Amino acid sequence: MSAPLLEVRNLVKHFQIGRGLVRAVEDVSFSIEKGETLGLVGESGCGKTTTGRCILQLERPTSGEVIFEGRELTKLGQRDLRAVRRKMQVIFQDPYSSLNPRMTVGQIVAEPLSVHGLVRGAGARAARVKDLLTRVGLLPRHAQRYPHEMSGGQRQRVGIARALAMEPTLIVCDEPVSALDVSIQAQIINLLEDLQAEFGLTYLFIAHDLAVVRHISDRVAVMYLGKIAEMADRKSIYDAPRHPYTKALLSAVPIPDPELEIQRERIVLGGEVPSPLNPPSGCVFHPRCPIAIERCRTDVPLLTDLTPGHSAACHLASV
Amino acid sequence: MTKYIVKRILLMIPTLLGVAVLIFFLMRVVPGDIVELRMAGEGAAVSQESIAIERARLGLDRPLWQQFLSYMGGLARFDLGTSMWTGAPILEEIKLRFALSMQLAIMSTIIAVALAIPLGVIAALKQDTWIDYVVRLFSIAGLATPSFWLGILFILVLLVFFKWLPPMVYTPFWVDPWQNIIQLIWPALAVGYRYSAVAMRMTRSAMLEVLREDYIRTARAKGLWQKLILTRHALKNAMLPVLTVVALEFAFLMGGLVVTEQVFNLNGLGMLFVESVAHRDYTLTQALVLLVATSFIVVNFFVDLAYAWIDPRIRFR
């Protein structure tokens, strides 16, 4: 068995805000095999976006290792990082602000090609741009358009084309469809899946929409307040969740079926999501947990395997 | 909140110290000194000896660091020294003039704010209508019109149409308030008009922005009437940038109204400033600069307090 494409070990990221310390990511570890999609799910403040940025070295981790294609990224200098960055790309959430409004679509997609010297000659670059645009479902003539002349879904396609230009092996998708209309979301998700099959891409799919994550991911990690609460393959997470937070999260997602909705068990969590400036003691979830016991307040639960490939950080999960 | 106030007060001290040091050295960089100017200026041939004696008398022959130390020492005792030109104690020289300039500055500010805020609000409410254009024109005229020219115009109009001149001799406010006001109201109006221009434009744009905010829409949806929305919900939010602008402009009023003072025959700080620099009157200039700097810093301190009072988010930081 070959080594995983991406390995994250004990990743920690703290931010100093004034006199307080924001513990955005606290000891997160996971790995992604080549061709796989790992979904990273959680609500605001859980640290999923910061984790993605640390992997890409857009933020330098406070501690921990990020091993990509066998190379440890946290120790690399800017020059070496640049070479590695070709293989790791990112698609952002906001198709409105992640594209330079003063550049045409063609220029946006061609930029990485010329910066990294991948394709030489304007003619060859134009041909490659045309190829990329068609692959993401746009027309060649869109290369002359400016971002503000296109719809949200089309702009997201441009973002995807730009990411593909470098022929990466890993793409971090940070909430790629949250800002899009419902009817367009499905188009983009299908496109991402098609491209994955065609190019053998590996995805880290960060999102808060559980239904979307379930559709596109092979494995899923649920995060809460900087820690991984549960991690398993798709089927296990959704059909047999073991962590109380995962259960509550799943039950909170409304399902478009009135009959089913009335019969469903509802776990409505009390309280607010605590601030990462001041995380609770012991298990960070214990103040809101419906089944918390005394031990949860004092001992931090470790992410332990319950069955092979399915782990949860809960004192009561194995019961 | 108290922490905020204390921090602000403590910050004033290094700022003032910095100003004191800076002006000391800046003055001495400028070529020529008071002795040369006074004696040689008369055209008569003066012996080097006399110049040296005069310099020693004024303490200008001592090494620089000694002069600096005695200067700082004087400041610590709140002793501003004596003017090198007239020989009179500086405190006496500037007491009255300071009172006049300060009063003029305050009156101009009041007039400016009384003009700027209502006009700015109206222009914002009636955006792009003829009212808006008239108000904006009015404010641009204020920016373009020199206040001394306007002052001359006032005097002319008063003379020609009302056969009346404002008093030319200064009466302090505590001696005879009425005389005082009818003398100073005219320069205050002239200066205040110009001063109001920037504040008016700032009020207008701040108001426009605030009126587009979500919480104003919430207030309307609650069934509040327009005037209440304006006064209770919108104004407070719009005032912050306006306050900044007003505070910044205030500095200029304290020592910069030279020509206006000439027009109205006022004994303010402006003329004194110009003269003291021309004379290279180190002690007087230093004192004047410190004075203006202090007024400015104090005004800004109160503005900072006002900020915290208006915007609770600043208070709790």
Added chain:
Amino acid sequence: MAATLLDVRNLQTQFATRGGVVKAVDDVSWDVMEGETVALVGESGCGKSVSALSIMRLVAEPAGRVVGGQVMFKGRNLLTLSEEEMRHVRGREIAMIFQEPMTSLNPVLTIGRQLTEGLEIHLGRTPPQARVRAAELLAMVGIPDPERRLPQYPHQFSGGMRQRMMIAMALACEPALILADEPTTALDVTIQAQILELMKDLSRRLGVAMLMITHNLGVVARYADRVNVMYAGKIIERGTAREIYADPRHPYTLGLLRSVPRLDEPRKSRLAPIEGQPPDLTRLPPGCSFVPRCAFRVDRCSTERPPLREIGANGATGHVSACWEAERLSREAVAR
């Protein structure tokens, strides 16, 4: 038999833009009964928010204007009231909750002030009376330790708590109807669940009718009694929640339901999206606006705009659809 509380008839609202006149709300009719929860569902630009703003007469003038129709509320046409009369309706008889709790509260006024002003203005309460009631309202929406909260400011609270305060503000004067414009879209999923449960509970207990505007089909399924689906400024289907979900009769509704990944269904290998782009409201085609993206279109659809018609031949069931091919869809549903 509950009475009709709000009856919107042939409402038309337009915006003048650089690209031309946009018919944001194009001849739209729907109603809300007392105590009922009705949903307006659709994607961005379909006209659902503008509909609510038109009812409250808060459409941003001069660019936007209500140009036609009637809004009958408790026997009066709101569109013909004077501004002063309308002011008495806003906040008192009809209240509105907005999408962004972070920006919908005034940052420089205390929570107490923002709660009590409606009580003082509309119900004539004295300030002490209003404060007592304000604390009661905060307790009702589940905010712990309400008296201590009154002198605090919005920035000291999270998004979920701010939205609860918005709900408290809306309920203050005991309105008969609340318009909720995407009230939970900006909130986390678990907080969303809290807020929606709260709203449903209060609606039932106090008998307040609710218009829920959203793009989330799941939310609508659980909380709405009747659903109006909007597209390009028109209502293209209406029915009870059960009817819409079990038997959708418009290609857009069908497409939406099919394209959303669902937790209750086995994972399909591929989603079935609605092809094409959202409509450009300045350049709508003649006939049905959905034609460019419709899998069921026939020639007639491009030339004649379909009216909202009853489904089924057995009298008025209330399930209507604006589609020439509505019958064909029911056969599709059976085949599915």
